[in-house]
Amino acid sequence: MKKKGFTLIELLAVIVILAIIALIATPMIMGVIEKARKGAAIQSVNGLLEAGEQYQVESMMDGVRKTEIDLTSDTLDIKGSKPDSGELIYDSLGNMSIIAKYGKYCIEKKFLDEEPTIVTRKECEMKASEKANQTTKIYGVKRDINTSETTWKRTDDGINLTAQAQIGTENTEVTNDFDKIYPWSDIETYTYDVEKKEVTSWYNDNPEGFQFNGSKGEVLTYIPTFYYKRYQENGYEYILISNKNLEGYTRSDEFSIGRYTMSGDSNAVHSKSGVQPLTYKKINEFREYARKLGSEFNQLDYHYFIIQLLYLVEYADYDSQKVLGLGNTNNTTSIKSGECNDLGMKSGTLNNDGQHSMIYRGIEDIYGNIWQFVDGINIQDSQSYVCYDSSKYQSNKFDGCYQPIGYTYANSSMYGYIKKLGYDSNNSLIQFSTEIGGSENTYIPDKYWQVASGSRMALVGGTSNITTFAGLWCWALDHDLSDTWSGVGARLIKNS
Numbered sequence: 001m002k003k004k005g006f007t008l009i010e011l012l013a014v015i016v017i018l019a020i021i022a023l024i025a026t027p028m029i030m031g032v033i034e035k036a037r038k039g040a041a042i043q044s045v046n047g048l049l050e051a052g053e054q055y056q057v058e059s060m061m062d063g064v065r066k067t068e069i070d071l072t073s074d075t076l077d078i079k080g081s082k083p084d085s086g087e088l089i090y091d092s093l094g095n096m097s098i099i100a101k102y103g104k105y106c107i108e109k110k111f112l113d114e115e116p117t118i119v120t121r122k123e124c125e126m127k128a129s130e131k132a133n134q135t136t137k138i139y140g141v142k143r144d145i146n147t148s149e150t151t152w153k154r155t156d157d158g159i160n161l162t163a164q165a166q167i168g169t170e171n172t173e174v175t176n177d178f179d180k181i182y183p184w185s186d187i188e189t190y191t192y193d194v195e196k197k198e199v200t201s202w203y204n205d206n207p208e209g210f211q212f213n214g215s216k217g218e219v220l221t222y223i224p225t226f227y228y229k230r231y232q233e234n235g236y237e238y239i240l241i242s243n244k245n246l247e248g249y250t251r252s253d254e255f256s257i258g259r260y261t262m263s264g265d266s267n268a269v270h271s272k273s274g275v276q277p278l279t280y281k282k283i284n285e286f287r288e289y290a291r292k293l294g295s296e297f298n299q300l301d302y303h304y305f306i307i308q309l310l311y312l313v314e315y316a317d318y319d320s321q322k323v324l325g326l327g328n329t330n331n332t333t334s335i336k337s338g339e340c341n342d343l344g345m346k347s348g349t350l351n352n353d354g355q356h357s358m359i360y361r362g363i364e365d366i367y368g369n370i371w372q373f374v375d376g377i378n379i380q381d382s383q384s385y386v387c388y389d390s391s392k393y394q395s396n397k398f399d400g401c402y403q404p405i406g407y408t409y410a411n412s413s414m415y416g417y418i419k420k421l422g423y424d425s426n427n428s429l430i431q432f433s434t435e436i437g438g439s440e441n442t443y444i445p446d447k448y449w450q451v452a453s454g455s456r457m458a459l460v461g462g463t464s465n466i467t468t469f470a471g472l473w474c475w476a477l478d479h480d481l482s483d484t485w486s487g488v489g490a491r492l493i494k495n496s
Contacts, residue, residue, distance in 0.1 A: 139181065140240040141316045145232060145420075148442040152316040156240065163314045165324050166348035174346075178314045182243050183226040187310075188345060189259050189362040191216040192494070194293045203345060203362075212259075212341045214272030218293070220256040220494055221362035227251055228309055230428040237423070241313045250428070252306050258492035260337035260364050261372060262286065262299070269293070269492070273338030277489040282482065283373045283457050284395050286490035293492070298390040300491040301376040304460060305429040308472055311360060318444045320360075320367065320472040327368025330354030331464040334487065340364045354467065367461035367470045370489040377430075379456040379477050383408050386430055390495065395481050396455050405430050413451045418444035418473060432475065446471035449478040456480070463487040 139161070141152035154161060161181075164174040178184040189203040191211065200216040212219055227249040229240040242249060258271035262278045269278060269289040281289075283299075290299045315323045325348055328335055340359035342350060349358040360366050376387045378397060385402040387393060392401045406424030420435035421444065433448040447462070447469035456477050462470030464487065 136242065136244045136246070137182070138240055138242045138246075139178075139313050140238060141313050142236050142238045145235055145237055148438070150318040150322075150442065150445060152239075152312065152318075154316055155238070158313065158316075163316070165315070166343055166346045166350070167325055167352050169350055174348075176314075176347075183224045183241070184310065184314060184361065186224040187221065187361045189219060189221045190256075191218065192220055192256075193217040194297075197294065207344055212273035212338055214270055218271045218492065219259045219273065220271060220492070221259050222256050223252075223254060223303075223306065223310075225252065225254045228306075230309065230423075231425070232423050239309055239312055241309065254496045255303055255306075256494040256496065257300070257303065257307070257363055259362055260491075261370060262289070262490045262492060263337065264289075269490075271492050273341055274336055276336055277334055277370050279334070279370060279486050279489045280484050281490075282484055283375065283490075284481075286373055287375055287393060290490070290492055295391075296495050298393065298493050298495070299375050300372055300460075300493055301374060301390060301393070302386060302388055302429060303493055304374055305431060307360070307363065307366065308431065309429070311472060318446075318471075318473065319441075321445075321468065321470060324360055325349030325352045325358040326354040326468075327358040327365065327462075327470060328354070328356060328464050329368040329462060329466050329468070329470045334369050334464050337364060360472075365461075367472055367474060368466070369464055370461075370487050371459040371463050371476060372461050373488065373490045374458040374460050377458040378402055379458065381453050382450065384430065384432055384458075384477075386427060390493070395457065403427075405432070407434060413478070415449050416447065417442075418446055418448050420444075421473070431473070432477070433473075440468045444473050446474040448474070449476040451478040454480070457483075459488060 138156040139158040140155035141158065142155050143149075143152040161177040163176045163178050165176075166172065166174050189210075191200045191214075192198070193200050194217065201210060203210045227242045227245050229238070229242075229246075229249045231238055231248075240249070245251060260271045260273060260275075260277075262269045263272065263275040264270045264278055266281075266285070266289060269286075269292070278286075278289075286299045290297045311320065312318075317323050321327065321329075327349070331354070335355075335357065337357075339357035340350065343359055345362055347360045349356060357365050357369060358367070375393045376390065378385045378387075378395065380398050384405040385398050386405060387397075387401040387403070389401050398404075405422070405427055407422035414433065414436045416436035417438035417440060418433040418435075419437040420433065421431045422434040424430060433444075433450075436448060437443075438445060445468070447466070457479060459476040459479060460474065461472075462474040466474070
């Protein structure tokens, strides 16, 4: 008898049945696997909490209280299972909770709660960002107005924080707590297409493949919105930075600054790596070149003082050359941009011999290499005038938007290391010298130049042959508006 095989219809029926079974079974199996993964994650978090509780007990015995403790996979191993990262957090009442990243999950659990909250990493990051914006933080420094020390004391949430810069290539494991603190944490270099008016890439998205050479647009560094307060009281000067608009604070809107000094020519200026800075141009010419890129662009202006505040609260020391490196200040000529590309968003220098660039949070050669014009600042007979509206910048103007700073300099020429800076409560950002008499190791150890009379412009930072005279507070207010030479250039500012 001939054996009968399966018909095509019967085979199709079997395939359909198997497919249905697979559709039903697969989610169940995957659910079991996923449940096991969640269980492992929860177990890991419970272990983190146990370790955190022990840490809390030990730290209290030592008289130490930390608001955040990072429990990383390098320091914690729970039954052979290591989380990617774990963070132990205390709230204002001393309650402890844990946030851990484990595989694709992000788990948050309060110490007294039985059940943890489990979300995806992306949801966790969004939640953390929202939480950070809701929590008011104040990071501050204070300094005796009459002290000869260059250092400041940390205040508020800044107490016990550490900030180190990368100096040379030997010690690459520097500690900087501000890397995780807003607004410093959000400072980042990016590329910008001036034709399309759009960001083309962010450094942190692809550090290895980021293009500093301008092939993807102008290379700028983003500074986020924050609030600041600079004031003097009872013989002390205070500088405070917060993520919230508190009473007495001033808002600094987000802006971008050229990672490099301006290069190019009168047809088109750039901020990019691997080129010599553009020099031998007047301040009004640089202003014109910057505006050709778009109405949102200008050259360096009062935003420079914002950079000073960010630096001071972070490093708490007027001696920027000691903290960040000498910069290119002991050389006969300026050098090409891009020497600090390998530092990424770190601050410091890869060679501290005085003949190489330094960088502060994505701003290379913020001092040294070449002097930089600071627009919106005009000087007439030792009196400074400031304008905060970049669309109205004009040289040799002392009325309208240009308002006088509430202190004057000695009615004489001044040249030497800075001993004291002026303070105007209505223009608290603006810090120019009112007294000379310090040294390269005391007070504000940067040189300052001023003449008694005439219309002048503001130059900042120092140049390639200025040695220890340079720094974030090194100013030259003694040059005529028509002056141009090889050691003076400019830097782009983009208003967001």
